[in-house]
Amino acid sequence: MLFNSISFAIFLPIVFIFYWFVARENLKLQNLLLLVSSYFFYACWDWRFLFLLVFSTFLDYYTGLRISGSDKPNFRKFWFWLSIVVNIGFLGFFKYYNFFILSFAEGISFLGLHINPWTLRVILPVGISFYTFHGLSYVIDVYNNKINAEKNFIDYSVFVSFFPLLVAGPIERATHLLPQIKEKRTFDYLKAVDGLKQILWGLFKKIVIADQCAEYANMIFNNSADYSGSTLVLGAIFFTFQIYGDFSGYSDIALGTARLFGIELLKNFAFPYFSRDIAEFWRRWHISLSTWFRDYLYIPLGGSKGGIWIKIRNTFVIFLVSGFWHGANWTFIVWGFLNALYIMPLILLNLNRVNLDIVAKGRIFPSIKEFLAMALTFILTVFAWIFFRSESLSAAFSFISNIFTYKLFTTPTILPKLLLLMILLFLLIEWVGREHQYAIAKLGIMWNQKLRWVMYYAIVFIIFYFCNIIFICFMNYSSIAYCFNVSICVYSMVTYNG
Secondary structure, eight states: OOTTSHHHHHHHHHHHHIIIIISTTOHHHHHHHHHHHHHHHHHHHHGGGHHHHHHHHHHHHHHHHHHHTOOOHHHHHHHHHHHHHHHHHHHHHHHHHHHHHHHHHHHHHTTTOOOOOOOOOOOOOTTHHHHHHHHHHHHHHHHTTSSOOOOOHHHHHHHHHOHHHHTTOOOOOHHHHHHHHHSOOOOOHHHHHHHHHHHHHHHIIIIIIIHHHHHHHHHHHHTGGGSOHHHHHHHHHHHHHHHHHHHHHHHHHHHHHHHHTTOOOOOOOOOGGGOSSHHHHHHHSSHHHHHHHIIIIITTTTTTOSOHHHHHHHHHHHHHHHHHHHOSSHHHHHHHHHHHHHHHHHHHTTOTTSOOSOTTTTOSSOOHHHHHHHHHHHHHHHHHHHHHHSSSHHHHHHHHHHHSSGGGGSOOSOOOHHHHHHHHHHHHHHHHTTTSSSTTSSTTTTSOHHHHHHHHHHHHHHHHHHTTHHHHTTTOHHHHHHHHHHHHHHHHHHHSOO
């Protein structure tokens, strides 16, 4: 079940009604409902992999209890490593088996040996990277005595499988989410309205920006030899906004959905394309993943202590692992390597923590220096995304070589004016709202009610236009229900002054 589907638009209000009107303030019943709903949400994709999620959950829950209940170092270490090996083993098998076996076959071919590798038609379970990292962080924190083991299996299971987190994160920590799951929650109208607004903006990012950019990015990347250098640059830019719209859009929907149930999730994106250097970009891009690698990989390896070579080694390790986490292809590893190269001068010169505040804070326009710094960072990021998007390293290098021709300075042959207008509108709204939790959090707060009606329905209309729901609604009852739900949401947002 995807966030931008009709089924989710029906699923969410049903769970919401049962959660607040049937379970009311019964915490145990609320958590049980969240768990059942989360398992149903996951089973809608493929019910067979629900067993893998349940097994992983039980393993880490039981491991936590065994570690916490013993003061024998060897016993604690046994259970700790058992959980680590099993979790990484499952993730490695489903996500990386074919990559490793094919890479091995290619590697030994250089020695004159040729084998026919046995590959598997493995289906990658949705969300396995996210719920695996949830469990790993929990076990590591219990082992290091940062938290006590959770004794309530239902509460722990909700932490691992809370349905807003299952599709694309953010990657939560037990220290942040578990206390909220165990606390009594009461309905907060203002918080719910704020959640609806963030969901709306997430849908705009996903449907209007990401999906439309994906159409043109795919066309250009899949036929790169047929296009001019200027068109290829535009294709890379389209992918740059596609991946941001996808990742941050899903994160916004996740955060907004959780807020409907009285739960606050970790912020995952903080306007990364307004960064003034690569270090700032990585503090603002996929924050929950970056901080996870920092806390559970970079710091245990020694962090920035122990000399310059240790610092260089650890930096490259986390970026290479980050690239590998995103996918089983050498292109992702090169993408991580490029970002490590980008950030290295800042680390060596101790300039990686210069830009900690929001760019042009309290000002409408950035300074010339800030603008040029943002432009350079954006260009470097776009170049790295070429490797991330390409099917192979050879395709990436071919794409790049086709850019740097005399046709780089010609007019692009693909120039979707409406989409470019939407991207400019998107950037303008993001810039205006960059000091807030999400772009439209405070947009229109001082406007009168009629203007707020216009603004929210304009966003809804644009979303509907780009996903063709306007025409489908006349033929499909579920789509009519979807529009009815949206109308209720917009009414709530407008009547709430802010």
